[in-house]
Amino acid sequence: MALTYTDLLEVDLGKLGTAVSDWKKSVDALRTAADNAAKGMRAKSDAARWAGANASVTREFVTKTTKEIADLHAEADSIHKVLLDGHTELVALQKNIRTAVQQDAPNLGIRVEDIGEGKVRCFFPHVRGDTDERTQDQLDARQELEDRINRTVAHASEIDASLARALAKSHGGDKHNAGHRSYESLDDAQAERAAELAKLGPEMNDKQYMELNSILRFNARDADFSTDFYQSLGGPKETLEFYGRMSLDGTVGDNKERLALSRQLQRNMGLALASATDPDNKSHLPASWSSEFRKLGTQPIQLEPGSPNSPYGYQVLGGLLRYGNYDARFINPIAEHVVQLHNKDPYRFMNNKPMLGGADLDYGFNPSGKTGAGYDPLTSVLEGLGHSPEAAKRFFTDPPTAYNEDGTVDKDGTVGFDSYFDELNKKDFTWAPDSLVHPGSDEAKHVRDMGPDALGHALESATTGAAWDADPPVLHRDEESWKIMDQVIDRYNATSADGPHEAIKDSLARMGAAYIDDLNYSTYNFGGSGDALGRGEIFGAAGDGREHRDFGETAARNFMMLVGRDEDGYQTLSAAQQVYTASGLTAHEDDKGSGLAFAHNASKVHGILDATRELEIRTEFKDDEDARNLELEKQGEWRKFGVSSSVAAVVGVGSVVVLGPAAGVVAATAVPLLMETAGESANTAYGNHTLQYLKDNEYNNDPEALAATQTVREIGERGAWVPVQNYGQTVGMSQDDMRELQPLIAGSYYDGRALVGDLEKVG
Template sequence: MMPTYHELIDLRVSDLDSAVEDWRSTYQGLDDLAEQARDGMKAKAESANWRGENAGVTRGYVVAVAGDFQLAFEEARGIHGVLSDLRDALRSCKQRLETLRDEARETGLEIGSDGKVTAPPQDPNQPSPSLQDPLLAGLPDENLRPPERLAEIEDLEAQIAAILAEAAEYDTAAKQALNDLAGPDGTGFVDGAWRDLDEAREWYGEQDAQLALALMTGGPADITDRDLERLNELLTEHAHNEAFATYLATGLGARGTLEFWDQMLNPGHQFAAGEDRTQLLTDLQSNLGATLGLATRSGDPAMQDWERNMIELGDERFGDEYGDPNWQPYGYQLMSSLMGTEAGDATGKFGKDFLTDYGNALLEFEQGMDPPGSEWETAYTGTSPTGMGSDAFRLDPMTGYMEALSHNPAAATQIFSMGENAETMQYLLVDRQGEHGILQGETSESYTTASLDATGNALLAATTGLNPHDLSAEPVGEDWKHDQLRNDALSILAETEDDFPEELRNPVSAMLVNHGSDFVDTMTLPLDERPMDKGDLYDVVTQISRGEESYALLNEGMNYHLTDYITNPQNNPGDTLIGTGETIGFLEAARVDALEAGAEEASESAGEGANWTSAALGSAVGFIPGGGGIYAAGAAIGVDMVIEGWLQDEQRIIEEELEADTENLAERRDAQLGAFTDLWWRQNAEWGESAPGYQTEIQVLDNLKDSVNNGKNL
């Protein structure tokens, strides 16, 4: 049974500590007794010259009793090992929940006892409100779970659910292991007891993998809905069990894996599939994909053959004579289907080596088509739905692959680095989406191109080291490599001008928020010291400013960075004022150019952006290196007031219908500049009073406005 969030985060691990120590003493004491029985009683019994009618019986009895001491020791040692591993696993899960809770609070989110996440209204002068606060109890759901933060909230809830599921898996395995060690009532000590929980889980994993294989080896007509339901149960129960995953994968083999999934999807085999079976197969896609991903990360030598064979089968056609003759998917399409779902979610995390080798081969095969990628749509030319329903199977294998890549930033960095002069990145971001774009008809729930949505997530992972789906995870990789890929992306995307893909706006905006300190340095440093090309950056920011979410995300994130820039005591106060103004001016000029270009969507997004409220605070923090620290520091000095000023200006621009004037950008940012002036003066009043031109807040504001109006100078 899965524990609740409240049960796990309040778990008293000290109780398990006591049980572990008690059983440690027990098995150590039995070890001494077993040694005495073995070296004393048993040895003497076996060497003695027994005589009389009871000689054989007595010797056997003494030897058996000595053996019981050994079995008792092994069983007690096993119980200690199981409890010790369980304690360590639950402690790890509890600590990860505590980390999520603390990071959530730093971004204005609260987790209830049931694991439900909300964003209660914040007062910067008060501590985070409790979800049990009666003042919050009557608030409507949209107030506590605002739409602009819903994706962030649901992502956090998914992370919580995953940790609770992992804890439940360990708890269930420990219960089963302890029961098996104890044995049925009235039986003696167990022979061959496990040493610890890992050993027990390995044994259970292999046993259940055999059950799963038996369910998967029949023909499609033989695999009932109940079989699929049981298979999903086994895959879920062992979601973190590497022994289960590797035994299942290697037992199926690469070809068997693809043939099984091919049969499950083949429209000719699933023509009578009802809603129940469709859902079972949709669940199976996620569960089986997650299991295969775990197997590729296991390090098991047997998986090397599976991975190599899987890649070799990528260019082979599947389908069978008993199914739909129009169904002939490539191995790459089937495997990629097990990497990502129709909703744009990765099924699991796959190993870096497998992802990079698979990606290299996939790209080579696709680019060898004439034109590149043209054969993917020939995989299925019929009209009947696949086993998962209409349009659930992505003909473009890059969709699932890129989603899997986004969950492994190290692999993403390696893939986007391939080729000379960023040719792989150029292909993925631009060339692949050209006049004869590959399967652009495969859209997401938001009617964007599904493969580009996934590619954007992978690009974000490659250029930041972040997993966009788990921002609480530590970034991986080297900063210099991320910087290089960031600049390559800016150079490539700047050339697209108004053909900049809509799907890339949000991930590129998040990328720039992550590199926000370099963004500010690009505004302030001499030409030969700038970390980014200012012209490329301007062109890309202009395109980002055409979309509501991307525009708001970038500006919110940069407000955090500018707050940190001003309040950093190592920076010269005069420089921070100029740099802040030029950064704001740069952002505003790009927004104005987006509006002047006649982008209707930019005009619409301006109105939408004005509807953002202070509840949106923190939505950009997850992309900022050390974001929790920046937010905490900012909250203490009123960064929320800076963002509130930006929001007020957005509203005023709409209400007063301010003209898009690049000559007087400061006029558009009155409230925001006032908030930054207050912030700067509180931080630097003593310095300003002795510096000509900075001796009053009015002088500071005038200098800030001048810097804003110079912001477009490239």
């Protein structure tokens, strides 16, 4: 019977703690008894000159008794170790769930209900007179809490089951024979059970499959466990054979339950492989695993006897590499080898995919179905780098190493290019069609999108120091990551002869958001604003403590113009700019001069972004005025209302650099400050999405502005002015000064627009 939420919340773990202490005493006592038996009774027996019946009966009895005492000690020691580990983990999980239920839930106005089978339901109780309407932020918080509690209960249930299983094996069920399976830790017991299940392969029923996934899920990042698990599989070849068979078993046909289990296994085994291959972990696999995987990469791996079509090792391994934060010493030689094989023959691996005619698109070694079918290992390894920031950074900055066909280092060889950044980002790079769709179908139009998409993810990881899909992302930038971003900006900008592949544009936007502080720093002095104060006084240190880096004025502007053309890219950068503006002004509350200089530059950047998007709309719909006006209206609506609740969704709070007092508390400080007026929080008012709020609040010190027309330009101008208006009130500016300042801020906004071009002459 599975552990329930109520069990974990209410169980008295103090009794288990007492049992741990009692078993420790038993272990110590039995150790003494075993030592005494071995050094006393057994030693005397061995030294004695036995004759007659004593030579066989008494000596054998002494030997057996000594062994039994030693076995009792071993059994007690095993029980104590697994109980100690289990108690430690359960105490931590109980603390987490009590915090969630007794503190987090009440703070959110949420109740938690046990619905059985280890699950809870979180809900907002009805209050008389309440409309029961909730913001998206509230709904997201409710779901996060529910998921967190359910995940905690599931983890505790797995520990409970593993403890029971380990204790039963340690005892053995024979009260007349002590000493059976001995464990050094609970990890040891869990790895053994995982190995037992893995040996069943595709013969595992769904219940056993779920058990294996449960053990892996909660132990994959534990190096002791993951190392033991992979060693139990046998080696690199046996690992590929096991995962390959399980992956095909889960992706063939239309068994949705089996497919879901194979997706979980892919993720769990990937995370465990990353943990097991990290040389910095105390327990880890030998370095030979990487070289053996490279050797197997170009060899067929026979998964079924007599099968006419066997996958290459890299095709199977790629499914695992897509998950986990891998150490560069393991994954980078594999990544380099794969790129070099690809360069020799871009279709080498895709020519080995099954010919299913588009009938079963899940079939293969990437059950997730994300970013390619998984038959092109280049896509897979780039996805792996997308989750391995340090490895990705080194991959794009270290000089290439040449590899032979078998994955060994070619000491005298050359690769034909200076860096993997240059090679993978060149205009004519051939991306393989990593898909099983039927040639000529509508879906086939996008079969070459997967590689560029994965490249974007790898670059995000390298430049931000966080996995591209981390939630939330936390920036870890340094000199090397900035240099890669500098290359990105140099390669992808509005003046490039060849633009970016469509699939990489979302990554470029997120990278821009992550470097919004350096983009602002680089654009200072645009439009003749002067450098009276110097950028150091205006921008200070970057939000993550490092010094700002200069991409160059023109390069920064051209990059923003490239990204801002597309609706999603524009929204991502614009939202990041608004958060950055708010936090920057907060940081300058004690220095009005530098604060206003910062405000002028921020307004200019807003102008660049707004004008860029408008230019693209006018160009795209130059022959359709209605469509053009509709797109412009959409942009205007977003600029009016997309600031408060949507910023986190568009950008991700952790991926935007903030300054000063706002650092680390963007959601609580920077965003409300951005749109607050006269101390009122914009979160509630803007949640209503009413134009009346804009009219009533934004210009309460400037009645003449109420007559302004609702053009996109004027919406953008107001968007640039509002945080400055709030800043002026914060630092105590008079209304007369504010009236004089407003047209100057508007002028900076239009200076930025002018850098993009005269839009009235377009279309």
